[in-house]
Amino acid sequence: MSAQLWLPALARFETAHPLRRLLARADRLDDGPQGYLAGLAAWFDAPPLLAAGALTRELAAGDAGEASWLCADPAWVEPDMNGARLLACGQMQLSQAEAGAFAEPLVPLLEEQGMQLVLTTPDRWHLRLPPGTAVPDFPAPEQALGENLLQHLPQGPEGRRWRILQNDLQVALHQHPLNAQRRAAGKPPVNSLWLWGAGALPGQVGTGLQGVLSDDPLLRALAARAGIGHRARPSEGQLEDLPPAWLLDLQDLPAYALTGTWAATIESLARRHPLRLNFASGERWEHRPWHRWRFWRGTRA
Structure with missing residues (x-):
C-alpha cells in the first residue's frame, strides 16, 4: 500500500x-x-454513526468505559435574518481559566438532566450521559458550519428535550461577561455548545x-x-x-x-x-x- x-x-x-x-x-x-x-x-x-465523543474522550483520558458520550464543543453562533449560523466550533483558543469560567453556569443545567460535563481540553468538552439516554443523530460540525442551525436541530417530540437544553445553554453563555472581553480583544464569543458524536466506544x-x-x-x-x-x-x-x-x-x-x-x-x-x-x-x-x-x-x- x-x-x-x-x-x-x-x-x-x-x-x-x-x-x-x-x-x-x-x-x-x-x-x-x-x-x-x-x-x-x-x-x-x-459503525456508521461514529461515536466521536467516546472515541476522543478515550484517547485523551482513557476513561470512556462502556458509557455513552457526546462531544460538547464550545461554539460561536451568530444570529441572522433567517435564524442563526454556526461560525466556529471546537477551536476557540480558550485558556484553561476561560474554559472553567464558561463551564461554571452550564454544570447545574446539565446535572438536572443527569449529564456530567467534563473539560477534556479547554477547546474540547464532553458530556457523559446517563445509561439509556436516547440521543438524536446530531450532525458533526463539518456538516453544519456556515448553515442555518434550524436545519440541524433535532426535530419532533423526541427532539424537544434537546432543543430546550440547547436553548438554555445558549442563554447562559450569551449572558456570560467573558464574551464582552473576548469581543473587545478581537476573539470570537463562546455562546453555544455544539453537541454531536453520541454513542459508546465501538467494539x-x-x-x-x-x-x-x-x-x-x-x-x-x-x-x-x-x-x-x-x-x-x-x-x-x-x-x-x-x-x-x-x-x-x-x-x-x-x-x-x-x-x-x-x-x-x-x-x-x-x-x-x-x-x-x-x-x-x-x-x-x-x-x-x-x-x-x-x-x-x-x-x-
Whole structure:
C-alpha cells in the first residue's frame, strides 16, 4: 500500500502551486470520498454513526468505559435574518481559566438532566450521559458550519428535550461577561455548545492503514482504537520519511501552508516512495518515483 496524503480540496490550490507538478506526472485514479467524515469512513471500518465523543474522550483520558458520550464543543453562533449560523466550533483558543469560567453556569443545567460535563481540553468538552439516554443523530460540525442551525436541530417530540437544553445553554453563555472581553480583544464569543458524536466506544475498528500522523483528535482516536500507530503531525513539514500504509493528514491546513518546507517534504517523499494524494474534494492521484521522468506531461495539472 502506498504512503497516503490527505490534502485540502483541490480547488484551493492555485495553478502555480508546487503540488500541481506532482499531479501533472502522476496517474489519475477514480474519485474517492468527499469531506471529512466520508474520508474517515474510507480509511476506518467503524459503525456508521461514529461515536466521536467516546472515541476522543478515550484517547485523551482513557476513561470512556462502556458509557455513552457526546462531544460538547464550545461554539460561536451568530444570529441572522433567517435564524442563526454556526461560525466556529471546537477551536476557540480558550485558556484553561476561560474554559472553567464558561463551564461554571452550564454544570447545574446539565446535572438536572443527569449529564456530567467534563473539560477534556479547554477547546474540547464532553458530556457523559446517563445509561439509556436516547440521543438524536446530531450532525458533526463539518456538516453544519456556515448553515442555518434550524436545519440541524433535532426535530419532533423526541427532539424537544434537546432543543430546550440547547436553548438554555445558549442563554447562559450569551449572558456570560467573558464574551464582552473576548469581543473587545478581537476573539470570537463562546455562546453555544455544539453537541454531536453520541454513542459508546465501538467494539472493533478495522483499517488497512499501519499508522497516522495527524493533529486531528478523532482521526487519532480511530487509529488508537484500531491498534495502529498514531503520532502528532510534525510541525512545518519536518518529516524525514513516511512509511508505506501510513497516512499524513494535511487536510485541515490551508493550501498556501503547503508550500515551502511542506512542498519540499512531499516532493522528497514522492522521489523515494509510491505516494497517493487524496484530496478532501474527492480527487485522487497515484505518484511513483519514476513518474518524475514524465517530462512530456508538462509541469501543471
